[in-house]
Amino acid sequence: MRKLTYAMNVSLDGHVAAPADDLGWSVPSDELFQWWSDRVGATGLALYGRRLWEAMSSHWPTADQQPGVTAAHVEYARRWRDMPKVVFSSTISAVDGNARLVTGDAVTEIARLKAEDGGPMDIGGATLAAAAMRAGLIDEYVLLTAPVLVGSGTRFFTALDDWVDLTLVETRTFPDGVLLTRYETRD
Numbered sequence: 001m002r003k004l005t006y007a008m009n010v011s012l013d014g015h016v017a018a019p020a021d022d023l024g025w026s027v028p029s030d031e032l033f034q035w036w037s038d039r040v041g042a043t044g045l046a047l048y049g050r051r052l053w054e055a056m057s058s059h060w061p062t063a064d065q066q067p068g069v070t071a072a073h074v075e076y077a078r079r080w081r082d083m084p085k086v087v088f089s090s091t092i093s094a095v096d097g098n099a100r101l102v103t104g105d106a107v108t109e110i111a112r113l114k115a116e117d118g119g120p121m122d123i124g125g126a127t128l129a130a131a132a133m134r135a136g137l138i139d140e141y142v143l144l145t146a147p148v149l150v151g152s153g154t155r156f157f158t159a160l161d162d163w164v165d166l167t168l169v170e171t172r173t174f175p176d177g178v179l180l181t182r183y184e185t186r187d
């Protein structure tokens with residue numbers, strides 16, 4: 001069975017994006033960017049909601065061809081293109097690159113993918129992650145908390161019907177005060 005992790009940058013007040021999907025507050029340090037790149041390199045399958053897919057797929061397929069690109073960005077772009085992806089959406093009709101589109105029930109498909117053999121899976125996009133969270137499918141939560149309050153926007157966590165007990169398994173501080181906290185769900 002595959003492990004499913006929900007990992008995102010988050011503001012101290014719990015948002016993954018400010019209003020109008022503004023991510024300007026979450027520009028990573030070089031060390032944090034390398035952490036994300038290594039994570040992408042180790043991901044067996046990435047699950048994306050539509051909005052996150054559109055943001056990532058509009059930049060990373062050709063990011064390594066931009067003028068003045070850094071070696072770290074070249075590496076990330078290559079890793080991102082190589083990583084298998086599943087995009088969940090009922091509003092788009094096609095995806096490209098190393099991705100496939102699922103238009104049906106996300107929870108059913110995520111449960112099926114978890115039951116397969118293979119490397120670890122990451123889920124990205126707050127709406128998609130919320131469905132998996134409510135269904136009890138997420139095994140690990142990784143919050144990269146930035147020292148900023150954005151006031152409102154898209155929240156990392158959704159409302160739940162029941163408690164989810166977690167065990168803290170890692171903490172790490174990055175430059176600029178970003179704090180990684182990694183929790184595993186308890187059975």
